[in-house]
Amino acid sequence: MRGAAVLAGGVMLGGAGQVLTAPGALAANEPRVYTRSEWEARKPTQTPQVLDTPPDHIVVHHTATENQSDTSRERAFSLSRGIQNWHMDNNGWVDAGQHLTISRGGHVMEGRWGSLPNIRDKRHVVGAHTADHNSHTIGIENEGSYGSAEPPALLMGALTETLAWLCTVYGLDPRKAIVGHRDYNSTECPGDKLYARLDELRGAVRERQSQMAARLEMMDYAEIPQEFRPSYPPLPRNERVERYYHGPVLGDGERDAG
Numbered sequence: 001m002r003g004a005a006v007l008a009g010g011v012m013l014g015g016a017g018q019v020l021t022a023p024g025a026l027a028a029n030e031p032r033v034y035t036r037s038e039w040e041a042r043k044p045t046q047t048p049q050v051l052d053t054p055p056d057h058i059v060v061h062h063t064a065t066e067n068q069s070d071t072s073r074e075r076a077f078s079l080s081r082g083i084q085n086w087h088m089d090n091n092g093w094v095d096a097g098q099h100l101t102i103s104r105g106g107h108v109m110e111g112r113w114g115s116l117p118n119i120r121d122k123r124h125v126v127g128a129h130t131a132d133h134n135s136h137t138i139g140i141e142n143e144g145s146y147g148s149a150e151p152p153a154l155l156m157g158a159l160t161e162t163l164a165w166l167c168t169v170y171g172l173d174p175r176k177a178i179v180g181h182r183d184y185n186s187t188e189c190p191g192d193k194l195y196a197r198l199d200e201l202r203g204a205v206r207e208r209q210s211q212m213a214a215r216l217e218m219m220d221y222a223e224i225p226q227e228f229r230p231s232y233p234p235l236p237r238n239e240r241v242e243r244y245y246h247g248p249v250l251g252d253g254e255r256d257a258g
Helices: 073-090 115-120 153-170 198-210
Strands: 057-062 100-102 108-110 137-142 178-180
Touching: 057 153, 073 100, 073 108, 100 153, 108 153, 115 153, 137 153, 153 198, 178 198
Parallel strands: 057 137, 057 178, 100 137
Antiparallel strands: 100 108
């Protein structure tokens, strides 16, 4: 971990892209995240594993579902229930695989059991969203399919706020920590259009953080093991199209069955 300097009335970006935060800033800048109880989640069949070691990357996904015009909160809650049901009933997992879900209307929802309180505590609930990398990454599902369609502004705005919050909580440099699913696994996820906007997102997240008059301990990227860094595998040919499918989510050594 490396310290960062406070600049009177604002923030100083130093060294390896250091960003700042102050006591109380984490809670003040937390986006509105609807809890599992609010969208009426089922109980997990087993309690997911919780690690004291914080994540070092945030993986952006799309849900591979239709691009709905309904942007209501009710639709967002229905999406979360649908994802959880599919993951538990079809895949046989203990719970929903992702940590957070963002709807096309910009509603942010807690996914896997314990995600929200453990993020606040700078801990990590092991999910099921990126094969062979679930122990050190947070997964965000973004409603829709973005191979040829642009993600809507409401979703992108909520994603920016959510990423800024997560990077601040965990002391991550958004330029290095924010990645797409395809950066780790051979998949088209999160779609060409959303993937092409990740650099824009990284810049917007840094700008959002610079607005937080704050002080922050930041993770040095040199400390992250090489095997935890993106490997940028080749894109697959003719990846199957299926509701809620967005590429490999569990590796051979990872099990999430109840």
